[in-house]
Amino acid sequence: MPWHVLGAGSLGLLWAARLAAAGLPTSLILRNHDSLQRYRQAGGIQLVEGSQQRLLSLPAQTAAQPEPIQRLILACKAYDAEAAIASIAARLGDNAEVLLLQNGLGSQAAVAARIPQTRCILLSSTEGAFRHASFGVTFAGQGHNWLGDPGNPVPPAWLDELTQAGIPHAWSDAMPARLWRKLAVNCAINPLCVLHDCRNGELLEHLDEVAGLCAELSQLLAQTVGATAAGGLLDEVRRILQATAGNYCSMLQDVQRRQRTEIRYLLGQACAEAAQRQLHLPGLGALQARLRQYLLSLGLPAD
Ligand code: NAP
Numbered sequence: 001m002p003w004h005v006l007g008a009g010s011l012g013l014l015w016a017a018r019l020a021a022a023g024l025p026t027s028l029i030l031r032n033h034d035s036l037q038r039y040r041q042a043g044g045i046q047l048v049e050g051s052q053q054r055l056l057s058l059p060a061q062t063a064a065q066p067e068p069i070q071r072l073i074l075a076c077k078a079y080d081a082e083a084a085i086a087s088i089a090a091r092l093g094d095n096a097e098v099l100l101l102q103n104g105l106g107s108q109a110a111v112a113a114r115i116p117q118t119r120c121i122l123l124s125s126t127e128g129a130f131r132h133a134s135f136g137v138t139f140a141g142q143g144h145n146w147l148g149d150p151g152n153p154v155p156p157a158w159l160d161e162l163t164q165a166g167i168p169h170a171w172s173d174a175m176p177a178r179l180w181r182k183l184a185v186n187c188a189i190n191p192l193c194v195l196h197d198c199r200n201g202e203l204l205e206h207l208d209e210v211a212g213l214c215a216e217l218s219q220l221l222a223q224t225v226g227a228t229a230a231g232g233l234l235d236e237v238r239r240i241l242q243a244t245a246g247n248y249c250s251m252l253q254d255v256q257r258r259q260r261t262e263i264r265y266l267l268g269q270a271c272a273e274a275a276q277r278q279l280h281l282p283g284l285g286a287l288q289a290r291l292r293q294y295l296l297s298l299g300l301p302a303d
Contacts, residue, residue: 001158004029005073006063006084008039010129011101012075013137015167017047020058022165028060029088036060039135046136068093071158074100078107078265085111092118097156099123099147103250104186104265105179106272121156122175123147124182127168144168148175177225181233184217186266187284188237190251191291194261197252201245210237216281220270223277255298263291264303 002025005016012028019026028045030036044057061067069091076084081102092098097119100108112120128141147159147169155171162169172178188210192203203210214234221230254261271288274281292302 001025001070002027003071003073003161004069005075006088007075007080008035008045008060008135009075009077010131010137011125011127012073013045013131013135014047014127014129014139015073015075015101016058017045017054017056017137018165018167019161020045020056021047021054022161024161024165026058028058030060030062032062036062042133042135044135046133047139048132048136049139063087063091066091068096070096072096072098074098074102074111076102077260078102078104078262079260081107082110082114085114089115095119097121097158101125102262102265104183104262105269106265108179119149119152119156121147121149122179124172124175124178142168144170146170146172146175146178148172148178150175177229180221180225181229183266183269184214184221184233185237185240186251187217187270187287188213188233189241190249191263191267191287193249193252194255195287195290195294199245200241200247200249203241204238204245207238210234210241212283213287216283217270220274220277220279220281220284223279224273255295255300258298258300260301261295263288263295267291268303 003019004027005012006029008028008030016026016028030039039060044055047054047056070093074081074084092115099121100111101123108122123145125145126143129137129139132138145168148171153173159171189200192206192209193200211234214237218230218233251261267288271284274284295302
């Protein structure tokens with residue numbers, strides 16, 4: 001059963017390259033014919049991992065190709081996910097499955113609503129990759145992937161293929177809690193790094209601000225996904241800041257490249273959930289207002 005990977009960005013190239021390298025039939029779905037032309041000229045995906053470099057010449061296509069799709073990995077940014085699935089929805093066969101790689105929350109529900117007959121599997125990843133060329137990806141951070149389907153606890157048959165491709169993973173029956181927890185960690189770190197224009201480690205100098213946010217985020221987690229997911233948030237955030245002290249977070253990298261951020265699916269989602277539950281979280285609200293104003297001042301979308 002072939003894999004289709006929509007989105008030739010950092011994660012899409014990483015997933016497609018690993019599946020193809022394991023001999024699993026895999027096709028990339030590119031945005032348009034120009035992109036397809038450039039991909040063919042490049043000769044495939046260049047995967048760099050440590051000192052190893054490989055060229056994987058897997059086939060590519062656009063969404064316009066008619067062949068049905070059974071296994072799709074949706075690997076675009078959260079703000080592109082709904083339009084991307086709409087572009088391919090007519091090709092999804094009976095019993096098709098879609099793996100959603102998007103960070104944050106909100107886009108998964110929007111995608112699922114577009115394809116109500118199709119099983120959507122949620123993913124939370126701590127792996128890291130960046131694009132060093134149009135179709136070149138550097139696997140920069142070893143990590144883990146948790147996958148799950150809150151509507152159906154039965155793991156899909158293809159998990160073995162991820163093992164075969166060396167993609168570290170575990171099937172989880174607690175995906176909403178995992179995604180909310182990751183979102184909360186992101187909300188405690190990324191917006192402040194953008195506003196202070198600093199590396200993760202430098203946030204340790206603003207620990208009062210971080211602690212205030214963690215207290216509010218813990219309240220939100222407790223109400224949304226339960227007390228277990230809310231525990232020890234500040235300790236975890238502090239550990240992450242120490243372990244990744246020299247890194248720029250993904251949101252600041254987007255801002256530095258003058259690219260749209262995923263704020264709507266991260267801090268925006270946290271604030272929307274708090275409002276819906278009539279939870280008064282003034283620190284989060286003020287952070288969202290400051291961040292939006294800052295993004296607008298740079299000419300970037302505020303959501
Ligand atoms: P990315 O590098 O920006 O890649 C997204 C790709 O999707 C781009 O190549 C984009 O094409 C393509 N795309 C968007 N809409 C499309 C469409 N309709 N048809 C075809 N292609 C389309 O993003 P990323 O870093 O891989 O991130 C993907 C998701 O994974 C995000 O939610 C991110 O937060 C999450 N994530 C990333 C990492 C990481 O290390 N990179 C780690 C964990 C989680 P264009 O360039 O033409 O727009």
